[in-house]
Amino acid sequence: DGGITQSPKYLFRKEGQNVTLSCEQNLNHDAMYWYRQDPGQGLRLIYYSQIVNDFQKGDIAEGYSVSREKKESFPLTVTSAQKNPTAFYLCASRTGDITEAFFGQGTRLTVV
Amino acid sequence: ILNVEQSPQSLHVQEGDSTNFTCSFPSSNFYALHWYRWETAKSPEALFVMTLNGDEKKKGRISATLNTKEGYSYLYIKGSQPEDSATYLCARGTGRRALTFGSGTRLQVQP
Numbered sequence: 715d716g717g718i719t720q721s722p723k724y725l726f727r728k729e730g731q732n733v734t735l736s737c738e739q740n741l742n743h744d745a746m747y748w749y750r751q752d753p754g755q756g757l758r759l760i761y762y763s764q765i766v767n768d769f770q771k772g773d774i775a776e777g778y779s780v781s782r783e784k785k786e787s788f789p790l791t792v793t794s795a796q797k798n799p800t801a802f803y804l805c806a807s808r809t810g811d812i813t814e815a816f817f818g819q820g821t822r823l824t825v826v
Numbered sequence: 827i828l829n830v831e832q833s834p835q836s837l838h839v840q841e842g843d844s845t846n847f848t849c850s851f852p853s854s855n856f857y858a859l860h861w862y863r864w865e866t867a868k869s870p871e872a873l874f875v876m877t878l879n880g881d882e883k884k885k886g887r888i889s890a891t892l893n894t895k896e897g898y899s900y901l902y903i904k905g906s907q908p909e910d911s912a913t914y915l916c917a918r919g920t921g922r923r924a925l926t927f928g929s930g931t932r933l934q935v936q937p
Contacts, residue, residue, distance in 0.1 A: 718869075747924055756830075756915070756929035764923075772924060804870075806925075812858040814872035815917075815925060 716741045720818035726826050735790045735821045737805030746788040747806045800825050832928035846902045847931040849916035853897035858919035865912045906935045
C-alpha cells in the first residue's frame with residue numbers, strides 16, 4: 715500500500731543531543747513537508763522540499779536541519795540548538811499545487 | 827486576515843445535531859483551501875480541496891463551501907455521529923510551497 719511512514723513513533727532525547735526523525739513515502743510525490751504541533755496550536759511549517767536536493771525553510775526552521783537526497787526520503791534532524799524541541803512532528807507529501815496532502819502518523823519527541 | 831483562523835476552537839454537540847465551523851484566510855495569492863479530519867491516534871486525512879470561488883463540495887453528511895473573495899470557508903456536518911468526533915483542520919495553499927494551517931476545531935459528539 716502507498717503511504718508515508720514516520721519513525722520512530724516515540725523518541726526521547728537528552729539535552730544537547732541531535733536526533734533524526736525519519737520520513738519515507740512511496741507515493742512518488744515531489745513535495746515533502748515537516749510540521750510541528752504544540753498543545754493548543756496548529757501545525758507550523760519547519761521545512762519543505764519541492765524536489766530532490768532542494769529544500770526551503772518554513773516559519774520555524776531555527777534549530778532544525780533536513781536533507782532530500784532521494785525522492786522518497788526527507789529526514790529531519792533536531793539539533794541541540796533547538797531550544798524547545800518537545801513536540802509532535804508530522805511529515806507530509808503531495809504531488810501538485812492544488813492536490814491534497816498525505817500525512818504520516820507522526821513522531822512524538824520528548825526531551826529528558 | 828493575515829493567518830488562517832478557525833472557529834470555534836472546540837465544540838460539543840449531541841448525536842444527531844448539525845453543526846458548522848468557520849475557516850478565515852487571506853484572500854490574496856489564493857490557490858486552494860483544504861479541509862482535513864484528524865482523529866485521535868491517526869494521521870490527518872483530506873476531506874476536501876477547493877479552488878474556485880463559490881465551490882461547494884459534499885462527502886456523505888459533510889459539506890463545505892468556499893468564498894475566496896472575502897476569504898472564508900464553512901464546513902457543515904449534518905446529523906453528527908460519535909464517529910465524527912475529531913479535530914477538523916483547514917489549510918490555505920499558495921502553490922506547491924506549503925500549506926498554512928489553522929489551529930483546528932475540536933469536535934466532540936456525545937451519544
